Amino acid sequence: MKTILIADDDPVMVKLLEFNLKRAGHRVEICREGLSVVAKACDVRPDLAIFDLMLPGRSGLELIVDFKGDGELAEIPIIVVTGQGKGSTRHELLKAGASTVFTKPFSPTILINRISELLSS
Amino acid sequence: MPDPFISQETDLFSLEPGLEILDQEQIDMLLEACESDPAFMREVVDTFRSESEPKLKEIEAQAAARDAIELRRAIHFVAGSAANTGLLRLSELCRRIETQIDEGVFTAYGPVPALVRFEHDRALIEVEKKLA
Numbered sequence: 001m002k003t004i005l006i007a008d009d010d011p012v013m014v015k016l017l018e019f020n021l022k023r024a025g026h027r028v029e030i031c032r033e034g035l036s037v038v039a040k041a042c043d044v045r046p047d048l049a050i051f052d053l054m055l056p057g058r059s060g061l062e063l064i065v066d067f068k069g070d071g072e073l074a075e076i077p078i079i080v081v082t083g084q085g086k087g088s089t090r091h092e093l094l095k096a097g098a099s100t101v102f103t104k105p106f107s108p109t110i111l112i113n114r115i116s117e118l119l120s121s
Numbered sequence: 122m123p124d125p126f127i128s129q130e131t132d133l134f135s136l137e138p139g140l141e142i143l144d145q146e147q148i149d150m151l152l153e154a155c156e157s158d159p160a161f162m163r164e165v166v167d168t169f170r171s172e173s174e175p176k177l178k179e180i181e182a183q184a185a186a187r188d189a190i191e192l193r194r195a196i197h198f199v200a201g202s203a204a205n206t207g208l209l210r211l212s213e214l215c216r217r218i219e220t221q222i223d224e225g226v227f228t229a230y231g232p233v234p235a236l237v238r239f240e241h242d243r244a245l246i247e248v249e250k251k252l253a
């Protein structure tokens with residue numbers, strides 16, 4: 001069983017992700033705002049993190065920088081979900097260290113498959 | 122004769138009158154991901170309903186205050202949540218409002234709350250029909 005940390009303020013998104021991740025056999029931890037994410041990650045040691053780009057308190061991009069600058073969190077694969085389909089945003093996120101960027105709406109099945117790939121690599 | 126709200130959406134945000142209310146592809150995808158479990162889909166829709174209602178009130182308040190930054194924040198939330206729930210027209214309307222705010226050309230503080238409410242309410246009616 002792997003632990004996935006979800007940081008997203010949209011309860012619909014959280015519900016969808018939680019349902020599908022638990023069904024795939026993962027343990028899920030949730031933050032509804034950005035300020036508590038690093039502390040939560042240090043506490044639960046996730047195997048993978050999913051950030052909303054427009055998270056209140058601290059954005060998905062800022063969180064990537066936080067994780068990559070922290071010796072204990074730097075290796076955790078990060079998926080970012082965003083409502084902005086702009087190529088420049090995607091490029092910026094990938095450059096900062098995101099493993100994958102998904103633009104909303106997206107297929108939960110495709111996301112779960114990508115998570116499985118990242119966890120097994 | 123087109124609904125006056127739809128005419129306003131076209132005039133103010135170039136939203137095509139024929140754009141579907143629901144994103145059938147997204148709804149099918151959700152049902153598939155939920156193993157066609159209508160009970161879970163109902164939970165998703167109910168979650169959207171309960172979370173979007175306070176956001177609509179916020180949109181009303183921020184539009185009245187002509188606060189573009191806070192209005193955008195509430196609109197962005199509805200746009201993303203609606204897209205995830207398969208409420209295409211509502212999501213697209215909100216995206217276009219966001220774009221106008223980002224580009225500094227947004228002036229429709231007056232009509233926006235009623236337009237978002239209009240699309241929100243009819244999207245929920247349509248999605249309820251799908252779940253019935």
